[in-house]
Amino acid sequence: MNHVTVIGSINLDTTLRVKEMPKPGETIHAIEHFTAGGGKGANQGVASKRSGANTSFIGAIGNDAAGKVMFELLEGEEINVSGIKTIDNESTGQAFITVDESGENSIMIYAGANNHVTENLVEDYKQVIETSDFLIAQFESAISGTIRAFQLAKEAGVKTILNPAPAVKNISDELLKLTDIIIPNETETELITGISLDDDQSIELAAKKLQELGVELVIITLGSRGAYYNFGDQSGFVSAYKVKAVDTTAAGDTFIGAFASRLEKDFSNIEEAIDYGNKASSLTVQRYGAQPSIPFENEIKEIK
Numbered sequence: 001m002n003h004v005t006v007i008g009s010i011n012l013d014t015t016l017r018v019k020e021m022p023k024p025g026e027t028i029h030a031i032e033h034f035t036a037g038g039g040k041g042a043n044q045g046v047a048s049k050r051s052g053a054n055t056s057f058i059g060a061i062g063n064d065a066a067g068k069v070m071f072e073l074l075e076g077e078e079i080n081v082s083g084i085k086t087i088d089n090e091s092t093g094q095a096f097i098t099v100d101e102s103g104e105n106s107i108m109i110y111a112g113a114n115n116h117v118t119e120n121l122v123e124d125y126k127q128v129i130e131t132s133d134f135l136i137a138q139f140e141s142a143i144s145g146t147i148r149a150f151q152l153a154k155e156a157g158v159k160t161i162l163n164p165a166p167a168v169k170n171i172s173d174e175l176l177k178l179t180d181i182i183i184p185n186e187t188e189t190e191l192i193t194g195i196s197l198d199d200d201q202s203i204e205l206a207a208k209k210l211q212e213l214g215v216e217l218v219i220i221t222l223g224s225r226g227a228y229y230n231f232g233d234q235s236g237f238v239s240a241y242k243v244k245a246v247d248t249t250a251a252g253d254t255f256i257g258a259f260a261s262r263l264e265k266d267f268s269n270i271e272e273a274i275d276y277g278n279k280a281s282s283l284t285v286q287r288y289g290a291q292p293s294i295p296f297e298n299e300i301k302e303i304k
Contacts, residue, residue, distance in 0.1 A: 004048040005132040007058040008041020009140030011093035012066040038290035040138040047257025058083035060113040066092035083125040103245035117141035119148040130156040150178035238274040241282035250290040255281040
């Protein structure tokens with residue numbers, strides 16, 4: 001069983017379901033409104049745990065009602081929450097999500113306490129990182145804390161996974177040099193590399209460019225097409241599972257958490273782990289909400 005630690009964001013999500021996205025200046029009626037656990041980091045942690053990994057979390061919440069809800073949700077998943085710090089006089093992270101009838105979403109985020117996931121906080125939970133097999137991070141919390149966490153991971157022989165989301169054009173060179181595995185989607189890949197993913201050749205070219213930045217294993221998630229990976233002299237596409245998507249929120253996070261739960265530290269089962277991640281995310285997109293939509297191991301194993 002892998003020990004996966006996630007450093008990153010914890011958000012309380014507010015979702016509005018709409019028939020179609022509003023145009024600028026337009027007022028529309030929503031079909032449904034609900035709140036649920038979210039944040040890319042927390043989603044990845046839940047996905048990892050529900051796929052059977054021993055999972056720990058390093059992050060921050062505010063001393064407010066949303067923070068209490070999120071702490072209890074993650075604790076209820078039996079994730080090790082000892083690395084979650086409560087910050088006084090700060091709001092817990094929030095996300096406001098609009099989902100249309102085709103399953104596409106639009107998301108606005110307020111970081112709040114996620115900005116307090118700094119080097120000092122990371123140092124307090126150094127032992128959690130050092131006893132992990134994999135450490136996952138994203139870009140919804142303070143970058144200084146992520147860099148320090150990756151430094152500690154590398155020193156301890158822990159494999160680092162970077163999900164460069166939300167998309168940023170210029171990623172810290174220091175962070176990339178500390179990254180073993182990078183998992184961007186199409187938009188993020190195009191922004192980082194400057195290469196438009198129009199065909200198989202451009203996807204391969206973009207993956208090689210990411211490797212030139214210092215990353216060992218590149219996995220580009222391609223939505224309904226699946227994923228492309230490049231590692232040493234191994235590369236290829238792993239197909240997605242065809243389903244009717246109703247909400248793509250947390251699909252990428254589910255893939256990453258599930259993938260990390262299955263990957264061997266020597267990367268000897270890349271395709272098998274990617275296929276497992278694809279199965280998991282195919283279930284997520286058929287449900288509404290972030291964490292409520294993330295499947296459990298027994299559901300994933302039923303997919304043939």
